[in-house]
Amino acid sequence: MNENEHLKRGEKGAWLSITAYLVLATAKLIVAYIGDSEALRADGLNNATDIVASVAVLIGLKISRKPPDSDHHYGHTRAESIASLVAAFVMITVGIEVVWNTVSTLLNGETSTPSMLTAYTAIASAFVMLGVYRYNLQLARKIQSSSLYAQSKDNLSDCLVSFGAFVGxxxxxxxxxxxxxxxxxxxxxxxxxxxxxxxRDASHTLTDGFDQKELTNIKGSIQEVQGVKKVRDIKARKHGKHILVEATILVNPSLTVEESHEISDNVEDYLDNEFGVTHAHIHIEPYKKKT
Known part of the structure; x- marks a missing residue:
């Protein structure tokens, strides 16, 4: 399955989330108003923000499918990370609003007993979101989508939130x-x-952050490729789901250009097969014992 097909499948997960959130947010806000429940109201507002976040993810996935052009030589896959940032900003804004309003309710002593209808709505919502979470998590892992993975994490938190509302x-x-x-x-x-x-995850990716343990593992693996004497320098970053690597390797100085190039090709193939590195820039230098 090619990358565009993966991204199309990712859009299905985003649409599933949008549909679920739209139905649940509407039901919760109406029932919370009728049944007088601050917990269910907060849960409903949470789902309302998730609609915006899911739309951002969907837009990010669609942009990611655009092929490389004159201004984006590596493609548009970082649109997924930008979509995740948008989702985070929307969520934290509403989270602060929910905390502020409910704290005000507590301080003013405006407490009441919500109806059981609100409890039934909350627990039903928890099971719905559990199903959406499991679907999106499996799909995110299959297509290696950072934004859909972020979406699945949000789905799980929504499931726990609804269950917490039920308990309250x-x-x-x-x-x-x-x-x-x-x-x-x-x-x-x-x-x-x-x-x-x-x-945190999206900003780490957008600022070219890369897990140090994974980078060390990649470096050690390159040194196991036949013909590589030493890895002098290595850098890596993520571009959407793709890993981009730049490395300087030292080889026997008596090798011909063609033989050295073959080692470089072997390293690139190895990185692709073992780590899914879609773009590797391998620089060859002569090995000297005192280097």
């Missing part, structure tokens, strides 16, 4: 009236935490 509502039924708004505060904090994690 049930607690209020037994006289712990404060538990419903407190759950709303916890929901807001979870939204902020998830947004921060997505922002």
């Amino acid at each position: 509502i049930i607690g209020a039924q037994f006289g712990a009236y404060w538990l419903d708004p407190v759950t709303g505060v916890i929901v807001g904090l979870i939204i902020c935490k998830t947004a921060f994690e997505i922002f």
